[in-house]
Amino acid sequence: MAKLSRDDVLKLARLARIDLTEQEVETYANELSEILQYVEQLSTVDVEGLKPTNQVTGLKNVMRKDEVIDYGYAPEKLLENAPSVEKSQLKVKRMIG
Amino acid sequence: MSSWQSISTIAAKVNAGQAKATELVEQALAAIAKHEEFKAIIVTLDAAARERAVKIDARVATGEQVGRLAGVPFIAKDNFLVFGAETTAASNILRGFNAPYQSTAIEKLEAEGAICVAKANLDAFAHGSSTENSDFFTTLNPRDKTRVPGGSSGGSAASVVLELVPFALGTDTGGSIRLPASFTGCVGYKPTYGLVSRSGVVAMGSSLDCVGPLANSVEDTALVLEIMAGKDSRDSTTIERDPKGYDLENIDISGKKVGIITEYMGEGLDPKVAERIRAAIESLRQAGAELEEVSLPSLPLGLAVYYVLTPAEVSSNLSRYDGQRYGHNTPGATDLHDSYTKTRELGFGAEAKRRIMIGTYVLSSGYYDAYYKKAQTVRTKVINEFEAAFKSYDFLLGPTAPMPAFKIGANTDDPLQMYLSDIMTVSANLAGIPAISLPCGEVDGLPVGLQLFAAQKKDRQLLNFAAKTEELLHG
Numbered sequence: 030m031a032k033l034s035r036d037d038v039l040k041l042a043r044l045a046r047i048d049l050t051e052q053e054v055e056t057y058a059n060e061l062s063e064i065l066q067y068v069e070q071l072s073t074v075d076v077e078g079l080k081p082t083n084q085v086t087g088l089k090n091v092m093r094k095d096e097v098i099d100y101g102y103a104p105e106k107l108l109e110n111a112p113s114v115e116k117s118q119l120k121v122k123r124m125i126g
Numbered sequence: 127m128s129s130w131q132s133i134s135t136i137a138a139k140v141n142a143g144q145a146k147a148t149e150l151v152e153q154a155l156a157a158i159a160k161h162e163e164f165k166a167i168i169v170t171l172d173a174a175a176r177e178r179a180v181k182i183d184a185r186v187a188t189g190e191q192v193g194r195l196a197g198v199p200f201i202a203k204d205n206f207l208v209f210g211a212e213t214t215a216a217s218n219i220l221r222g223f224n225a226p227y228q229s230t231a232i233e234k235l236e237a238e239g240a241i242c243v244a245k246a247n248l249d250a251f252a253h254g255s256s257t258e259n260s261d262f263f264t265t266l267n268p269r270d271k272t273r274v275p276g277g278s279s280g281g282s283a284a285s286v287v288l289e290l291v292p293f294a295l296g297t298d299t300g301g302s303i304r305l306p307a308s309f310t311g312c313v314g315y316k317p318t319y320g321l322v323s324r325s326g327v328v329a330m331g332s333s334l335d336c337v338g339p340l341a342n343s344v345e346d347t348a349l350v351l352e353i354m355a356g357k358d359s360r361d362s363t364t365i366e367r368d369p370k371g372y373d374l375e376n377i378d379i380s381g382k383k384v385g386i387i388t389e390y391m392g393e394g395l396d397p398k399v400a401e402r403i404r405a406a407i408e409s410l411r412q413a414g415a416e417l418e419e420v421s422l423p424s425l426p427l428g429l430a431v432y433y434v435l436t437p438a439e440v441s442s443n444l445s446r447y448d449g450q451r452y453g454h455n456t457p458g459a460t461d462l463h464d465s466y467t468k469t470r471e472l473g474f475g476a477e478a479k480r481r482i483m484i485g486t487y488v489l490s491s492g493y494y495d496a497y498y499k500k501a502q503t504v505r506t507k508v509i510n511e512f513e514a515a516f517k518s519y520d521f522l523l524g525p526t527a528p529m530p531a532f533k534i535g536a537n538t539d540d541p542l543q544m545y546l547s548d549i550m551t552v553s554a555n556l557a558g559i560p561a562i563s564l565p566c567g568e569v570d571g572l573p574v575g576l577q578l579f580a581a582q583k584k585d586r587q588l589l590n591f592a593a594k595t596e597e598l599l600h601g
Contacts, residue, residue, distance in 0.1 A: 033487075038483070041483040041486050041487055042483065044486050044490070045441060045445075045470075045479075045482045045483055045486045046445075046448070046463070046466040046467050046470055047467060047470045047471055047474065047479055047482065047483075048467040048468055048470070048471035049471070049479075053476075053479070057479070057480065057483060060480060060541055060542075061480065061483060061484055061487070063541075063542050064433060064480075064484055064541065064542055064545075065484070065487070067430060067433065067542055067545075068430040068433050068434050068488075068497065068501070070427065070430050071427065071430050071431065071434070071497075071500050071501055071504050072496065072500065074424075074427060074500075074504050074507070076500070076503040076504060076506070076507060079503050079506045079507055079510075080503065080506060081499055081502030081503045081505070081506060082502055082503075082505045082506045082509060083333070083502065084333070084363075085319050085333065085509070085556075085557065085558035085582075086318070086319055086320050086363075086365055086558055086582060086583075088320070088362075088363065088365070091362040091363075093359060093362075100227065102226050102227060106226050107226050109224065109226075110222075110223055110224060110226070110451070110452035110453070111450075111451055111452060112449060112450070112452075112453075112455035113455070119450060119451060121450050121462055121465070122459055122460070122461050122462040122464070122465045123461055123462065124461070124462045
């Protein structure tokens with residue numbers, strides 16, 4: 030049975046780019062374990078001969094012409110939502126030390 | 127009876143100059159202000175709505191026919207991108223986000239003259255069954271203020287039942303239109319997967335998400351679907367509309383074969399809810415429909431499948447909220463990674479974090495086959511059982527939820543218990559089939575929902591049958 034430890038939760042949070050408080054780590058270790066235990070009922074289901082479903086209405090390779098469509102979104106308008114902008118570009122924190 | 131006439135009547139009057147769009151917008155805004163205590167609404171679009179109404183009245187004055195929804199006010203769940211106010215999906219991380227474009231669904235409704243007057247509350251990112259997961263506030267059930275309205279489209283359902291507007295838009299990933307319709311007592315419709323474009327709708331579980339209406343009647347529901355349905359170049363999952371459209375036709379229900387889903391009528395179902403559903407079954411029988419029980423043994427597994435696939439898709443869809451391009455950004459970070467983690471710590475509520483981490487777990491190397499792939503394969507099993515049943519039956523039937531609306535706070539400490547509210551709704555999403563919740567009497571003063579299902583792309587047939595069922599239930 031899946032029982033998540035504190036370290037497991039911290040690892041998941043790190044992978045998902047979420048900081049957690051001490052209290053959250055405790056709570057999630059219990060809650061996530063409970064949810065995983067519930068979904069583990071799937072492990073015993075016989076699916077012999079069945080394929081996984083990726084697309085439920087059977088669509089495949091939906092193509093469109095590779096052409097520019099002008100939706101009229103001005104770059105300035107799109108940048109209005111950005112937390113930090115400089116010279117019409119998104120400004121983010123340094124990535125490489 | 128609602129204080130609003132049917133949508134087609136309202137639009138006809140506006141087109142004929144017998145009613146004014148400006149007055150209808152004022153009526154809606156006044157109703158919203160009057161019922162503020164129920165907290166159905168996140169924000170009103172006063173200025174934008176009034177401006178649109180003036181233009182519509184001016185067009186009518188020149189003799190123009192504005193459209194099939196001329197002047198009809200509506201409310202959109204706040205996960206639809208709409209001009210005129212922020213789009214937040216009831217989440218802190220999207221606070222301050224102004225949509226640079228609108229959802230296709232909104233564009234299509236506006237093209238027919240409809241006017242969006244407000245954005246409705248939801249569980250943040252549509253994660254929940256009660257609106258208690260909204261990062262802002264909980265919506266109260268119009269029928270009992272101590273109870274939840276259901277979720278995640280709880281604000282939309284409450285808006286219809288409080289008669290703020292004639293219809294509202296919701297999204298349904300695992301029951302998020304049908305459950306609140308059932309808990310508050312209105313009609314809620316989840317179309318065939320892909321029938322309504324999701325372009326401009328905040329994504330949750332992309333292999334399951336559907337857009338649909340909540341309204342006072344099947345007639346109004348069908349009209350809104352008629353306008354929204356169809357292919358959209360901005361959403362590659364969309365499908366062709368029914369060539370006959372979705373306007374209601376008068377059908378004879380005698381001889382229609384309806385399967386009563388055994389798995390939804392047994393253990394776990396509130397006996398008083400079961401009584402209401404059995405009464406509806408009896409009415410349908412007396413009208414000449416042929417009903418019998420049919421077993422779909424894998425349906426109880428649907429919830430486990432759903433709670434693997436949805437978190438997986440959620441963890442992927444919510445990875446875009448990183449605080450760099452739009453939305454909340456927590457200041458004071460030392461580097462980019464630190465900025466991501468601090469932004470997401472404060473920007474996401476407990477349920478979003480829970481789902482992101484479950485999703486991350488089931489998709490991670492070493493667990494992918496055991497959880498995600500297995501769930502997708504059991505999904506096939508569920509689909510096969512529905513397909514087999516629809517070879518023998520025109521429609522399937524069951525309750526929408528195992529119980530009436532629960533008390534606010536009853537499930538907040540137990541996420542798994544909260545998930546169980548969706549047990550009768552998730553399978554329709556897994557199979558991509560259309561499903562509708564109709565008001566079906568009351569239990570101790572609380573509404574009960576009857577759920578009807580049809581095979582994929584049989585939306586027109588389902589709506590026609592639902593309209594007849596509605597007549598029988600409300601005589």
